[in-house]
Amino acid sequence: MLYKALISTYGASLAGKSAPLDDPVWHLEWSEDLQLFREYALDALQQAKVYLLDHLAANYTDTLHDAVQEKAESIGVPAMAILGEVQLPNNVNWVEFDNRALAIARFERGSPVTAHDDKPIGSGLRGYLIDDRSDDHLRITMFSRPEGSKVMDPICSLLVNRTADGKLNHDKVNEDLSRTMVNFRWRIGNSKEKIKALRTLHRIDTGYDLFIPYALFAMLVSPDLGGIIPAETETFRAKDVKTARKFGKSWVLGAQKSHLTIRIGPQAAAHMKERQARLEFEQQTQGVRNGPVRHWVSEHERRYRNGKVVLVKGHHRGHETDPGLPTRVMGPRLDKDDFIVALKD
Known part of the structure; x- marks a missing residue:
């Protein structure tokens, strides 16, 4: 887990x-700002509800x-806006997933975000630290560790700022840039153009x-x-906790003892299977060499520009319908993007 790696490293x-090999950023580009950020992040991670x-x-x-x-x-709004006002389960939340596996899945199912890619783009693990403890803003920090x-x-x-009545103003989002990471990237040989691109990409990906969270x-x-x-799943094993006590690793002892592992149930699994079948069917029928679904063409006359008239007898045309194509949708249809979320009061 990226969560465990951050707790242990920080x-x-x-x-x-x-050691320098374990934490190159700390040993190559230590700064007071980095110290303060690490102290904040470690404290937030230890308090977070972990998924x-x-x-x-x-x-x-x-x-x-x-x-x-x-x-x-x-309609010119972020996709998140359609979810509506979602209440966070805790003041601090951590949501983690395998970014490489997600990138492969997106590419294979033809997600719009991969429309211009010739291979899956994504590596390692990704985690979101969502901190709602401030009265002024909501802090969203996306951590990633490439393989x-x-x-x-x-x-x-x-930083998503709040209005006077305490509501989040998604039209006013500020960027909190880490000068330490800019200097670190420069020190290891990244050009100004690459650093700018990394900064932009990180902001867009975030x-x-x-x-997802x-x-x-x-x-x-x-x-x-x-x-x-x-x-509920154990985060640090009993062996890890015993070792932490022995060597005084208070940062491990202060972390969450367990987290929630999220898996899909039968309904979601059926939806994913049905969705994949429909995507494969659409790919087959949209091919230039594939005709329409098999249907009956009634007898008719075909008239040509040179005046020739041909009587076309009734016949079948197209391909047989795939008998294995599901007809019942267990989840959101591809052509249906409205759904209702029951939120807590």
């Missing part, structure tokens, strides 16, 4: 017990994003995939919509 470095989506649950949640994206774009990398610190966070929160209070199954 805690060890703040206690002066990490871990397995690859099927993350993919299922993301299909809801695809379902509402077209409508959202047509083979030890770097986990974000280059920026997003906003786009924010739909919010859709999860909505489904947790709307079981008829989601078909998901949360199960």
